Amino acid sequence: MSGITTVDKDIDLQELAAFVWREADILDRCDYDAWLALWTEDGHYIVPIGKGENYEDQVNVCYDDAKMRRMRVERFQQGFSISSAPPADTVRTVSRFVLQGATGDEIVLGCAEHVVENKFGRQRIYAANLTYTLVRTDDGLRIRNKVARLLNSDGELTAFSYLF
Amino acid sequence: MSLDHSPVHPGPAHHTPARPEDLVEHDRVQTPLYEDAALFEQEMEKIFAHTWVFVAHGSEVPEKGSFVLSWVGQQPVIVVRDRKGDINVLVNRCRHRAATVCEVKKGKTSSFQCPYHGWGYGLDGSLRGVPYPEQYGKDFDKSTLGMKALRVDSYQNMIFATLDDGIEPLAEFLGPAKKWIDLFMKQGGGYPVKVLGEHQFTVPMNWKIQLENTTDAYHFPVVHKSFIQSLDKEAEATFNFFDKAGFVEDLGNGHSVAVMIPELVDLDENLDDPIPERFEELAQALRDEGFDEPRVRKIVRATGGAGFNLNLFPNVSLSLAFFRVLRPVGVKETAIRHVCLGMDGGPAAANRMRIRLQEHFQGPMGFGTPDDAEVWERVQRGTLGGKELPILVNRGLVDEVPGVDGPRGHLSAETGMRASYQMWKRMMAQ
Ligand code: FES
Ligand SMILES: [Fe+2]
Numbered sequence: 001m002s003g004i005t006t007v008d009k010d011i012d013l014q015e016l017a018a019f020v021w022r023e024a025d026i027l028d029r030c031d032y033d034a035w036l037a038l039w040t041e042d043g044h045y046i047v048p049i050g051k052g053e054n055y056e057d058q059v060n061v062c063y064d065d066a067k068m069r070r071m072r073v074e075r076f077q078q079g080f081s082i083s084s085a086p087p088a089d090t091v092r093t094v095s096r097f098v099l100q101g102a103t104g105d106e107i108v109l110g111c112a113e114h115v116v117e118n119k120f121g122r123q124r125i126y127a128a129n130l131t132y133t134l135v136r137t138d139d140g141l142r143i144r145n146k147v148a149r150l151l152n153s154d155g156e157l158t159a160f161s162y163l164f
Numbered sequence: 165m166s167l168d169h170s171p172v173h174p175g176p177a178h179h180t181p182a183r184p185e186d187l188v189e190h191d192r193v194q195t196p197l198y199e200d201a202a203l204f205e206q207e208m209e210k211i212f213a214h215t216w217v218f219v220a221h222g223s224e225v226p227e228k229g230s231f232v233l234s235w236v237g238q239q240p241v242i243v244v245r246d247r248k249g250d251i252n253v254l255v256n257r258c259r260h261r262a263a264t265v266c267e268v269k270k271g272k273t274s275s276f277q278c279p280y281h282g283w284g285y286g287l288d289g290s291l292r293g294v295p296y297p298e299q300y301g302k303d304f305d306k307s308t309l310g311m312k313a314l315r316v317d318s319y320q321n322m323i324f325a326t327l328d329d330g331i332e333p334l335a336e337f338l339g340p341a342k343k344w345i346d347l348f349m350k351q352g353g354g355y356p357v358k359v360l361g362e363h364q365f366t367v368p369m370n371w372k373i374q375l376e377n378t379t380d381a382y383h384f385p386v387v388h389k390s391f392i393q394s395l396d397k398e399a400e401a402t403f404n405f406f407d408k409a410g411f412v413e414d415l416g417n418g419h420s421v422a423v424m425i426p427e428l429v430d431l432d433e434n435l436d437d438p439i440p441e442r443f444e445e446l447a448q449a450l451r452d453e454g455f456d457e458p459r460v461r462k463i464v465r466a467t468g469g470a471g472f473n474l475n476l477f478p479n480v481s482l483s484l485a486f487f488r489v490l491r492p493v494g495v496k497e498t499a500i501r502h503v504c505l506g507m508d509g510g511p512a513a514a515n516r517m518r519i520r521l522q523e524h525f526q527g528p529m530g531f532g533t534p535d536d537a538e539v540w541e542r543v544q545r546g547t548l549g550g551k552e553l554p555i556l557v558n559r560g561l562v563d564e565v566p567g568v569d570g571p572r573g574h575l576s577a578e579t580g581m582r583a584s585y586q587m588w589k590r591m592m593a594q
Binding site for chain 2: 047049056057058059060061062063068071072074075078080081082083084120154155156157158159160161
């Protein structure tokens, strides 16, 4: 095998991974304006609860369209939210990329994420399965949908001051 | 779940156990209330084992055989509807060797079978059969070895259980809180109220820090500034409580109510008021579905939830469009459920909007909950310093007046906390 895994003649897993890693870096740096720029206007950022997939009609940890994403970022940035000023520090790794499908301009990519957060001198670790729906645009790859399914999503979590 | 490395520094041991009667005065309480492990053990025994504890809403166990796991204080229980339609609350512990009988959070079953040696129990907890019973001999009396069943009662489909067969009926315990529960349930908009889902999280704090919070409107404009700023101007005005005729009132038995949005106390009234802009899209969707204008207005008005917070001692409060249920896990650990309520059989568009409103404020990534969790944790951390300093609950004493059912204070008064702590003191003295 060569260093680069080619899944499809048009889809380069290394390119997708590099995109997701760049997003991970952006999130760890809390560079939320850069994060918003990674998105297409349609689509949702979703952290679901349990195994259900009818996100619109179920209670999720979050279910953000473009407007809610912008409001969330504003909340993080404006400094009025005591839980995110300052936020927890995070270091995340993203791995185990699997191409789940590609139709038209859409690519569905699955991967695993580990986030370690530090706040009040206390460290916590979270794991999530991420599913991206990515689209190729003139400006490069963009996120249409992102579903972050936390382990124990239907159990007791703690308050988060960052994104998965 | 999280792996916690570290932390919360253990407080110094209390050499002489704190005496409950010394810890609560009318206008102040003492620091050990939040951090004395021995006191916590007493609370579990004297309060949680001798009062009505909210365990579930009836809609979570809709059919015969439906069950959901819950807690009474620190005891795990199964809330289950049996073949007769009655609700049973069973301690989730096999009578043989104590294994939990059920670890599925909710579902439907015809019986419970212990996974260890196979003892089988009916939906009412009765022991139905044991494998190879011969070794127990002739005198083995299955009728005495059912799962432990708690006393159960309900009001407005809210199910409560108690370990104490001697306490007053639930209706008597709730007293004046009942009429507020009735008002709260009007948010069904003509449909029964139904659980749509829930957010769950834990906070490293004593349970009473949460108990104090739901009728503490004083914190709202400060802690929830970022939530308020995320709303449109009209909604912002709705959440601007202190300009209105709100109040907080002691309802007896530790219960209290905080009326924050007086115009939304009775959701059947003022149906001709203009529809707020953020509900206009929903109103149109309902009209398009064929609802006539009076129905549209009733449903839309109900969708945002009630305009008051009701705190029921010791573990559940009713707020906007959700229940907040607390569970004491340890002296410095509390689990919270924010249970999202909707309209059973009601229009999907209205329930969807309620879910989105719940996600906006509630839960680990809501615009409100993380900020509440942060300040609650800070209270717990702050109590490590200056232990001799009292915790003040005197706000609003200056102009408190007799209300309909008890002392009534300014909306930002600490009347609700005083109500809780007087009940706490009464129960701890037993
Ligand atoms: S522990 Fe339940 S059957 Fe033995
Ligand atoms: Fe709050």
